[in-house]
Amino acid sequence: MDSILEFIVGRYNYWLYILLMMIGLYAMISKNNLTKKIVGMNIFQTAIILFYISIGFKKGGTIPILEHTSHAVEVSHFVNPLPHVLMLTAIVVSVSTFGVALALAIMIYREHGTLEEDEILKCLEQ
Amino acid sequence: MSGTMTYHFSVILVTFGLLLSFITYAMTWIKRSLCLPFAVLSIGFLSYCSFSLFILVIERGPFEYYLGGWPPPIGIAYYIDELNAFLSLLVYLVALINLLCNRERFLEKQGDRIGGTMALYILFITGLNGILLTADLFNLYVLLEIASLTGYALLAIGDKRQAPFASLNYVFLGTIGACFYLLGVGYLYIKTGSLNMQDVSRLITQIPKSPTILSGFIFILIGIWIKMGLFPFHIWLPRAYTNTFGPISSLIAPLGTKVMAYVIFRVILFVFGKEFSFEIYSLGHVATLFGVAAILYGAITxxxxxxxxRMLCFVVIxxxxxxxxxxxxxxxxxxxxxxxxxxxxxxxxxxxxxxxxxxxxxxxxxxxxxxxxxxxxxxxxxxxxxxxxxxxxxxxxxxxxxxxxxxxxxxxxxxxxxxxxxxxxxxxxxxxxxxxxxxxxxxxxxxxxxxxxxxxxxxxxxxxxxxxxxxxxxxxxxxxxxxxxxxxxxxxxxx
Amino acid sequence: MGWQIDLLILLMVISCAIAAVEVKDLLATAILFGAYSFLMCLLWAVMGAVDVAFTEASVGAGVSTVFFVGAIYHTRRRTKD
Known part of the structure; x- marks a missing residue:
């Protein structure tokens, strides 16, 4: 019983990232409004960024910044900074995707006068 | 040209591609009619670089290029062999021929926005070229997103009024694909602590049958399959390629999906390894199933x-x-x-x-x-x-x-x-x-x-x-x- | 001390995400989405990823929200779902 509880509580970041991914996917699939879908897409992307940051986290670790020291430092005292550096790029990518998607949404609105998917599909059938 | 300079062409292809695309856009501020000739010149220059790189590889065999001289696993490496050098040459040739062939149509359709269109055009092929040459899993993701984002924007230039809507649908599916790929790379990173392809493949053989690696394998495969438009994940492909502007479809349809198909080979044969993918994870059955389904579905539809x-899009599938x-x-x-x-x-x-x-x-x-x-x-x-x-x-x-x-x-x-x-x-x-x-x-x-x-x-x-x-x-x-x-x-x- | 703050932020992140997706006014979605990004950035600061938190606060919570409000200005604010 304890081990199951440990399994759930000890990895709460991973559970959260899965939950956020599912919220994002749900919004992308079931929402009718295109702006909502775009928000869902961005939530999906931030979930993956959260996953990466959780990889680098260590219990009892601190910010990976070194003061000017001459003595050797213990690696386990610092969280792993490599995933952070990767995620800086991923954040920029996710914002650019967000921007491109919103620009496309504005183009669609100018063309069809609406952002509801069912109305656009009806408009395209004619 | 001396041999040492030619080695640097492997990174020049990507960095100059990015730089030249911005200069192409900056030409708008001087004189708009300069944009298209400048774009042709840039792609011509990049094709020349790619060609001499190909000749070098054929003469001296494949080599690794370390960015900034940092060897992996710390630095990013580019790995150039005969296959990807040839494919990169093909990418540039296709882009050059397509641009020269459709010059008037670009000017007619995008006359007042020609600078931006040409900048996206160069960025797109640069992204594809980076995907081909890189030997770093995360670098591949970034270049993949460069190619995809510019691809979405280019596909939204439409012959038909459906084009932006079709392109937005592609944005959703493409983003899911790229995110799955990134997630898979994350799982590999948990187990191996490295992002360099060669390094990962060396470390992976020491830990076979790990569920983490298996998750990474599945996520990466599904991600790339979405991007390459394999049968059950192909829904975006016919719509996006049919409704777009003609010259854009003849650029993206041959290049986008094929470059991603190359990534599949690169990842399976050089990261996971053949024994690993086929014998432990029995990829053979799954790939055969999907492949046969795609062949029959595409041919019949x-x-x-x-x-x-639209018919040609199903031929692509x-x-x-x-x-x-x-x-x-x-x-x-x-x-x-x-x-x-x-x-x-x-x-x-x-x-x-x-x-x-x-x-x-x-x-x-x-x-x-x-x-x-x-x-x-x-x-x-x-x-x-x-x-x-x-x-x-x-x-x-x-x-x-x-x-x-x-x-x-x-x-x-x-x-x-x-x-x-x-x-x-x-x-x-x-x-x-x-x-x-x-x-x-x-x-x-x-x-x-x-x-x-x-x-x-x-x-x-x-x-x-x-x-x-x-x-x-x-x-x-x-x-x-x-x-x-x-x-x-x-x-x-x-x- | 750490885990209580963590748990609080986690709950707020999830509720902001759900609210951003479900609310019927798109401007409210924009604001809730900004709040979501900002809470995410707090979470990362707690986890020691200060550089990522900085970037997210400026790019994710800042620029995204500006893009979003701009896009809503050019389209429509109300939605059915």
């Missing part, structure tokens, strides 16, 4: 289409099916066949889309509107026939050689599903293309609904060049297998 370009099915069969001849087919397919699909686009301009988008088009533009139509015969697989054409190796491989592996699917789909493709020939050749119309469009010399030159590319790939099939595909397979320790 193409028959139902009334729109010419079939071609992707061949490549994945060949990978699934998994013996040396089948994988050799898939790789050869991948290379040939770039030339064939490009020629097909370019000449079909020429026909569409002259008549209309529907197949029944093609009536009498062979009389109207005999030159463009004959190149279209050449490309179609190559897709069907008539012997001296490049399509034949790829299919030949695939059939041989599937017979050796006793895999009659793949064997039957390839034969059946070739037959269905014959029916498909002869239907368009029939409309174009036999049904004369007394008064054509549209007058023949004035086509410039450069457009004819471009179509001719794309036809020549197909013929050359067919004639050079043997050296391509011997000098480009086989060394790749040898390094993957396949035989």
């Amino acid at each position: 193409a028959l139902r289409q009334t729109d010419l370009r 079939t071609e992707i099916g061949y490549i994945v099915a060949g990978l699934g069969v998994g013996n040396i001849n089948a994988i050799r066949g898939s790789l050869l087919h991948l290379l040939n397919d770039v030339a064939m699909t490009f020629c097909l889309f370019l000449s079909a686009d020429h026909l569409i301009v002259n008549t209309g988008t529907k197949i029944e509107e093609l009536k009498g088009v062979f009389q109207k533009t005999p030159f463009g139509s004959s190149i279209y026939v050449l490309a179609s015969l190559s897709v069907i697989g008539i012997p001296p054409s490049p399509g034949f050689f790829g299919k030949w190796y695939l059939l041989q491989g599937s017979l050796e592996a006793q895999n009659f599903w793949v064997f039957g699917a390839i034969l059946l789909s070739s037959l269905l493709n014959t029916v498909l293309f002869f239907r368009t020939f029939e409309e174009g050749y036999y049904h004369h119309t007394e008064s054509p609904s549209y007058g023949p469009k004035k086509t410039s010399l450069s457009a004819y030159g471009g179509i001719l060049a794309s036809g020549l590319l197909v013929v050359l790939m067919g004639l050079l099939a043997h050296p391509i297998v011997g000098h480009i595909v086989d060394p790749f397979l040898l390094r993957a320790r396949l035989p």
